[in-house]
């Protein structure tokens with residue numbers, strides 16, 4: 466998370482039992498990333514990862530140099546995201562780094578698998594930041610991932626609680642990735658007023674900008690984001706320069722420091738509507754575990770007696786007796802289930 470994924474948050478998430486992730490490009494140079502990795506190591510004994518996001522830029526950062534620092538510092542897991550990750554993935558894989566690639570379409574996920582990534586983070590349309598251009602929400606995207614990808618994946622976008630984790634596991638994911646929810650924790654190194662703005666926001670309070678340039682991004686729906694959308698919609702010429710002043714990353718960064726939610730644009734997902742408090746990362750992760758266990762137990766308790774079929778090797782399809790496809794009655798345990 467750009468301007469949020471510092472050592473304070475990454476270490477707190479890892480100390481809570483999650484996998485904290487530092488954002489490489491939040492550090493102005495590869496050498497600054499090296500210092501941040503070392504700083505994070507003093508704050509947690511647990512593993513943490515680094516995110517490397519490859520986005521189109523007039524003067525792109527030296528991704529190879531950032532990747533080299535990650536390798537030299539002995540980071541074992543990298544989350545890659547963005548366009549044309551091939552060269553960076555090859556560089557990291559050559560050093561035996563485990564790669565989690567984040568993407569918003571099955572097509573991109575399949576390309577990443579061909580490039581040799583180890584697992585995927587499937588980011589639904591609900592997510593904060595770059596949502597892609599196809600607007601597929603996680604109910605479809607995760608099941609499609611289960612049906613088509615041969616590698617494990619985690620679910621990203623729209624998760625804030627254990628009910629969400631249980632749903633993701635049910636759809637075939639191995640776990641969840643959370644961005645916006647972790648912004649709203651005690652340890653997140655952003656202004657308290659921004660955390661409060663998230664608590665007060667509804668799921669309808671995000672805006673999609675830059676669709677016209679096929680770089681659609683979900684932002685917190687503040688005054689500047691709404692103005693950006695208006696310029697984007699109403700401009701006859703559709704020149705990026707017209708909207709650029711509104712979406713300045715510099716002003717967005719300031720928001721997290723000065724606490725003025727309307728000072729510039731900043732990233733948040735629809736999940737803001739589900740966030741009602743500012744716990745520590747430890748409290749949050751423990752709560753999510755409790756909720757997921759109770760949700761899955763409740764679902765399991767809807768069956769009484771023996772499950773009348775065995776689950777076959779094809780994940781999610783369910784199979785009936787003698788390896789034949791399950792009938793509807795078998796799947797639902799008709800006659801035995803409380804349903």
Ligand SMILES: Cc1cc2nc3c(=O)[nH]c(=O)nc-3n(C[C@H](O)[C@H](O)[C@H](O)COP(=O)(O)O)c2cc1C
Nearest residue numbers: 466467518546592593594622623643644645732734
């Ligand atoms: C403030 C903020 C900054 C983000 N910056 C990045 C980034 O630099 N690179 C990236 O791959 N994803 C970025 N994301 C997206 C998250 O990594 C994650 O995919 C997303 O937050 C998941 O959706 P959720 O917010 O509903 O949990 C950012 C998200 C937030 C909230």
